[in-house]
Amino acid sequence: MKYAIGIDLGGTDIKAGIINTNGKILFTKSISTDALSGSEKVILNIKKLIAECLEFSKKEKIKISGIGLGSPGLVDDQKGIIIGGAINISEWKNIRLANILKKEFKLNTYLDNDVNMVVLGEYFFGAGKNTTNCVCITLGTGIGGGIIIDKKLYRGSFGFAGEIGHISIIYEGLKCNCGGIGCLEAYAGKNAFIEKAKMAIKKGFATSILKAVENDLTKITPKIICDEARNGDHLSKMIVQDIARYIGAALASVINILNPEIIIIGGGISHAGDLLLDPIKDSIKKFALDLSIKNLKIVQAKLGNNAGIFGSCAKVFSKK
């Protein structure tokens, strides 16, 4: 049995955990990122959290094999360098973070992009266990994803593969934040949820969303819409279904291209469960080739908020 420390760095919190090769969590802890206090403070917080993990491991006489860390933005996973692009953490660029942590703790340290870590987590310890070709989509503020091909994370020729949120589903559609046109993210990202609700409310549709946000439309979130949909609110259900259909259309293209054996739906709103999954499946059936979906499984992610920690540990284990 081996043990690793996994760190999931986010714009709000840093989460850490110790996990063994069987996928058992032995310890977790999370602290605030202090994301706006600059990179030195963030590194200090990461170190503090790792120190606590090591303290626990010492007490329990567990030998830690290494540290894995998932960071938002661009990460050079080979060299263990934070390149940049994480808009929620200030000064978070050009940091040889793997080296810094290795020096401090005398443990092999591996970095990767946070979405990649989630995908690795679900693949090695969650819904993707024991599959060969697997696609994972993460539904959140943005829409990300990752592809496992032949039991390995597929990164593409230059490291940017898996951008499922930027599949164009409407040729003359909405302009996306990425600069593209008609991207799934523009139709099913956080803003799409919120805008759909706001528009309907302004048009006078009756909905329990209003009560949930105490008539303050700026408080609407995808989570609230999903919650109200689960409570039976008609408008919320319509919104979730509309968005699920867009997601299904994009996934159908991924399926027609990659013919995987499993699609894993993860990220914040995936907790809506069948409410979201059922219309996604219907939409996939409508858009994908019959042969390509014949043996396909479409499942909800299993590891929830801990997927990043699991993946960071999986990364360590896969290096041994």
Place this chain on the structure above:
Amino acid sequence: MKYAIGIDLGGTDIKAGIINTNGKILFTKSISTDALSGSEKVILNIKKLIAECLEFSKKEKIKISGIGLGSPGLVDDQKGIIIGGAINISEWKNIRLANILKKEFKLNTYLDNDVNMVVLGEYFFGAGKNTTNCVCITLGTGIGGGIIIDKKLYRGSFGFAGEIGHISIIYEGLKCNCGGIGCLEAYAGKNAFIEKAKMAIKKGFATSILKAVENDLTKITPKIICDEARNGDHLSKMIVQDIARYIGAALASVINILNPEIIIIGGGISHAGDLLLDPIKDSIKKFALDLSIKNLKIVQAKLGNNAGIFGSCAKVFSKK
């Protein structure tokens, strides 16, 4: 140096060739498929063609390493069986063709789908040489494709990967022959070309297409439209550009998902060259992520009609 016999089985002709490991063609021959005379006759024609290849090789004192054959429809490449689905060749199903040919000629024989063979040909001997991750699209009556990942043809978990023609580009778009909605093939396959031209002509647009088909609209083909576009016909240029933009949008999604280093544009209408390639490139730029296209090459296929023969031989060489 090794030598192989490659066979490209089509609905009209069977093409055969002898190619060496350097990619040199030593012999080619093609005969009519007799596609409507039943599978026995087609097999007989294949055997006849192989016999001619072997005669040549005997005369030239060349030792043949094996036979590769690309067939339309579903092929079990592991077992060397024609499964079915080739609508243009009658009775073309449930045939243990690799065994039949192996028995007859005492040579190892490998089958695959014809599009896969084209992709293998372009990858090993054509525009994809020396790359690692490569996407090939074939533009013809339908739109097919193939994906090379980590220097190998990627087939997906059940053998149906690479269906680039069935990427949905318009969410509420045209119904496709495959049953899907808004598929690229519905917007850029052979019929899309022809329908666009017919509609414009019926609306009264001036075009040299009319002269080329002697006012018989049933004679319009994508090739004629591409030829007239190259001759400067305004309507034909518009049609090629429109279709190229659709192709670019679908390829952008492939690029955002797979981040390959090269996209190869092949198939009949790819001979239109830059006329087609330039608007495809423009469209890809518009739809794809900047990071994903930074080092991407978009090139025309190199092997033309011989790609299938090259690929069938590549398949033999890769088995040794």
